[in-house]
Amino acid sequence: MLEIKNLHAEVEGNQILRGIDLTVKPGEVHAIMGPNGSGKSTLSYILAGKEDYEITEGSITYNGVDMLELSADERAVAGMFLAFQYPIEIPGVATMTFLKTALNAQRAARGEEELSTPDFMKLVREKSKDLKVTPEMLRRPLNVGFSGGEKKRAEILQMALLEPTLCILDETDSGLDIDALRIVSEGVNQLRSPERSMIVITHYQRLLDHIVPDVVHVLSKGKIVKTGGKELALELEANGYADYVGEEA
Amino acid sequence: MAAVQETIDHVKSIDVDQYKYGFVTDIESELAPKGLNEDIIRFISAKKDEPEWMLNWRLDAFQRWKTMEEPEWARVNYPKIDFEDLHYYAAPKTQEGPKSLDEVDPELLETYKKLGIPLSEQEVLAGIAPENRVAVDAVFDSVSVATTFKEELAKAGVIFCPISEAIREHPELVQKYLGSVVPVSDNFYATLNSAVFSDGSFVYIPEGVRCPMELSTYFRINERNTGQFERTLIIAEKGSYVSYLEGCTAPQRDENQLHAAVVELVAHEDAEIKYSTVQNWFPGDSEGKGGIYNFVTKRGDCRGANSKIAWTQVETGSAITWKYPSCILRGDNSVGEFYSIAISNGHQQVDSGTKMIHLGKNTSSRIISKGISAGVSQNTYRGQVSAHRKAKNARNFTQCDSLLIGDKCGAHTVPYIESKNATAVFEHEATTSKISDDQMFYCQARGLNEEEAVALIVNGFVRDVIQQLPMEFAVEAQKLINISLEGSVG
Ligand SMILES: Nc1ncnc2c1ncn2[C@@H]1O[C@H](COP(=O)(O)OP(=O)(O)OP(=O)(O)O)[C@@H](O)[C@H]1O
Ligand SMILES: [Mg+2]
Numbered sequence: 001m002l003e004i005k006n007l008h009a010e011v012e013g014n015q016i017l018r019g020i021d022l023t024v025k026p027g028e029v030h031a032i033m034g035p036n037g038s039g040k041s042t043l044s045y046i047l048a049g050k051e052d053y054e055i056t057e058g059s060i061t062y063n064g065v066d067m068l069e070l071s072a073d074e075r076a077v078a079g080m081f082l083a084f085q086y087p088i089e090i091p092g093v094a095t096m097t098f099l100k101t102a103l104n105a106q107r108a109a110r111g112e113e114e115l116s117t118p119d120f121m122k123l124v125r126e127k128s129k130d131l132k133v134t135p136e137m138l139r140r141p142l143n144v145g146f147s148g149g150e151k152k153r154a155e156i157l158q159m160a161l162l163e164p165t166l167c168i169l170d171e172t173d174s175g176l177d178i179d180a181l182r183i184v185s186e187g188v189n190q191l192r193s194p195e196r197s198m199i200v201i202t203h204y205q206r207l208l209d210h211i212v213p214d215v216v217h218v219l220s221k222g223k224i225v226k227t228g229g230k231e232l233a234l235e236l237e238a239n240g241y242a243d244y245v246g247e248e249a
Numbered sequence: 250m251a252a253v254q255e256t257i258d259h260v261k262s263i264d265v266d267q268y269k270y271g272f273v274t275d276i277e278s279e280l281a282p283k284g285l286n287e288d289i290i291r292f293i294s295a296k297k298d299e300p301e302w303m304l305n306w307r308l309d310a311f312q313r314w315k316t317m318e319e320p321e322w323a324r325v326n327y328p329k330i331d332f333e334d335l336h337y338y339a340a341p342k343t344q345e346g347p348k349s350l351d352e353v354d355p356e357l358l359e360t361y362k363k364l365g366i367p368l369s370e371q372e373v374l375a376g377i378a379p380e381n382r383v384a385v386d387a388v389f390d391s392v393s394v395a396t397t398f399k400e401e402l403a404k405a406g407v408i409f410c411p412i413s414e415a416i417r418e419h420p421e422l423v424q425k426y427l428g429s430v431v432p433v434s435d436n437f438y439a440t441l442n443s444a445v446f447s448d449g450s451f452v453y454i455p456e457g458v459r460c461p462m463e464l465s466t467y468f469r470i471n472e473r474n475t476g477q478f479e480r481t482l483i484i485a486e487k488g489s490y491v492s493y494l495e496g497c498t499a500p501q502r503d504e505n506q507l508h509a510a511v512v513e514l515v516a517h518e519d520a521e522i523k524y525s526t527v528q529n530w531f532p533g534d535s536e537g538k539g540g541i542y543n544f545v546t547k548r549g550d551c552r553g554a555n556s557k558i559a560w561t562q563v564e565t566g567s568a569i570t571w572k573y574p575s576c577i578l579r580g581d582n583s584v585g586e587f588y589s590i591a592i593s594n595g596h597q598q599v600d601s602g603t604k605m606i607h608l609g610k611n612t613s614s615r616i617i618s619k620g621i622s623a624g625v626s627q628n629t630y631r632g633q634v635s636a637h638r639k640a641k642n643a644r645n646f647t648q649c650d651s652l653l654i655g656d657k658c659g660a661h662t663v664p665y666i667e668s669k670n671a672t673a674v675f676e677h678e679a680t681t682s683k684i685s686d687d688q689m690f691y692c693q694a695r696g697l698n699e700e701e702a703v704a705l706i707v708n709g710f711v712r713d714v715i716q717q718l719p720m721e722f723a724v725e726a727q728k729l730i731n732i733s734l735e736g737s738v739g
Contacts, residue, residue, distance in 0.1 A: 048690075048694045049690075049693070049694065050690050050694075051690075052686075071693065071698075072690060072693035072694050073693040073694075073695075073696050073697055073698045073699075073702075075694075076693070076694055076695055076696035077696055081694075082694055084691065084694075087691070088685075088687050088688055088690075088691035089688075090688060090691070090692070090705070090706060090709055091709055091710065092708070092709030092710055092711070092712040092713070093705055093706070093708065093709035093712075097705075098695075098705070101697060101701065101705055102692075102695035102696050102697060103696075105695075105696045105697045105698070105701050106695075106696035109696065109698075141709065158695065162695070162696070
């Protein structure tokens with residue numbers, strides 16, 4: 001279970017998160033929506049352990065463990081995964097190599113045995129087929145020259161392989177064409193399970209048509225200003241944020 | 250910035266003292282008295298049982314060397330070397346060139362075993378398919394202590410032996426080729442080497458022969474205050490092929506040790522020589538104390554038409570590296586290649602690169618250089634590409650990439666380009682990059698710790714060059730890269 005309490009964060013003296021409270025139970029899918037610049041990506045980066053932010057108040061615990069004490073890689077090992085809004089290019093490192101290195105690094109950190117190359121290949125083939133990631137793409141350096149949609153599919157492939165227990169998806173739908181949106185959503189839905197929590201950041205209802213959330217939050221100016229069921233997203237789609245953004249000001 | 254800052258700190262705190270090959274072999278050795286004079290040269294020559302012409306060649310080199318000045322143009326700083334304070338000859342006492350492996354001192358076999366180089370042919374044979382076999386010449390301080398697979402190579406007509414042996418057994422070849430690529434008075438260190446060279450490997454591949462296995466030499470400096478001056482000569486006759494690997498290590502010592510080698514390659518018509526080096530001399534400790542001064546002259550002569558010489562090097566060690574493996578593209582249509590990974594960490598200083606001298610028509614060359622600097626090291630690529638008047642349609646492509654880890658180190662690119670033929674086309678691309686915070690965070694968010702993340706990114710950066718290495722060497726090189734950038738996380 002993820003528990004965020006009264007989280008305040010700033011970067012270079014600018015207050016960006018101004019008191020976030022959020023609890024995500026195992027099996028739940030929470031959607032976070034909100035205007036550009038409201039702090040959604042910031043929240044996701046802070047959860048994943050990016051160090052550019054100063055946490056001035058509040059706490060984050062995951063399964064009872066203080067996440068703010070852990071480095072990014074330790075959080076990954078603890079089961080956290082962030083699908084980036086803007087995935088990073090790693091020149092010269094074949095996607096396949098990256099996947100294997102990441103998986104085995106996590107396994108080693110958990111004291112599990114490394115996966116043998118044949119077992120790993122089998123696993124990747126299986127998962128990449130579902131996400132329509134071609135062998136050719138797996139041979140290319142990670143994210144280098146990938147189209148927007150390819151990058152997002154590669155993110156979900158990593159998620160499927162690493163099998164995290166807390167998935168944070170930051171605008172995974174942006175840049176996807178209609179077919180890719182369906183493929184990616186199916187990939188995500190396959191990972192839905194009673195043990196796994198998800199936070200899905202998006203601007204659009206269309207993603208939530210596929211990945212149906214249990215709870216929808218509206219983030220504005222660094223605070224959650226409204227929480228509702230899946231119908232809240234429909235309402236936002238129709239009326240925009242005006243009603244809620246005003247409240248906070 | 251935090252993530253990268255931490256990496257920098259880790260890399261900074263790297264105890265280079267974790268240098269894995271830093272052990273010393275306790276073996277009795279015979280040392281020449283310190284200092285350099287004609288008597289020492291006569292002593293070395295006599296030890297090697299050399300013919301008169303060889304001694305005269307050395308003495309001539311010595312006379313020239315005395316008139317020369319140590320070059321100062323490289324971007325390296327070090328206290329003046331006292332050439333009188335060195336031993337110019339050191340040999341394990343127990344033997345004067347073993348006749349067979351059975352005669353090799355077990356301590357020595359053990360040393361090479363520790364270095365991961367089995368010298369026992371049985372051991373090599375046990376685990377490896379014939380096509381993957383590597384014949385090894387092991388040079389310990391000033392002498393070659395063992396050469397494996399000599400008989401099998403001899404069947405193919407290949408000569409692979411210590412150069413001291415070649416001087417005695419194949420004088421006509423040595424006389425014809427020694428100094429024909431790197432002239433005696435080429436430069437200060439090469440001239441010094443010509444006067445005092447101790448041992449090294451000699452390779453001769455006869456016409457039309459594809460050398461049946463990889464050949465390799467492992468150099469090991471053991472003795473204190475000793476200079477190692479090895480000399481390697483490789484001749485590939487018409488239509489032949491050879492792939493040669495060179496590996497180097499040295500124990501950890503407080504004082505600096507001098508290594509001034511000369512390597513000469515000759516490729517005749519349609520011949521190909523592939524020369525790979527994994528250099529891991531002791532780089533000095535975390536304070537910059539000790540380490541090898543590596544002043545090396547390596548040059549290949551594409552003497553015949555359609556010949557090809559490729560240099561691949563992975564340089565991770567030495568306190569100072571001064572090294573420019575070069576190709577003289579004399580034959581028409583000849584090809585020269587240079588693939589290099591140079592890593593500097595701690596207080597290391599690297600000034601390395603290549604020269605591609607286009608003399609013949611339609612000659613082409615390719616340079617891929619990857620420099621990685623960390624700690625407070627300085628890493629300079631120095632490259633020269635020239636086309637002479639007759640080098641019609643000469644082509645060169647140079648790609649020179651530098652990667653910086655931290656902000657206390659430096660990367661420098663110094664290309665010299667000179668063309669006397671209007672049809673020559675030279676392309677030069679250079680990039681300098683840093684491992685970004687974003688890349689580090691991305692990798693860490695996938696579960697890689699800092700060290701693993703740096704290693705992965707660096708391995709990606711050098712991939713083009715690693716791919717040029719023979720398989721077994723590629724694995725070794727990759728490990729070496731990881732070790733030399735290892736931090737002390739935790
Ligand atoms: N390093 C930084 N320095 C200064 N300001 C920053 C920094 N990072 C984020 N911000 C600011 O914090 C605010 C929140 O940014 P964030 O990326 O979290 O928004 P978002 O909700 O994800 O927006 P979008 O919907 O456009 O993706 C923005 O105003 C942004 O400019
Ligand atoms: Mg965002």
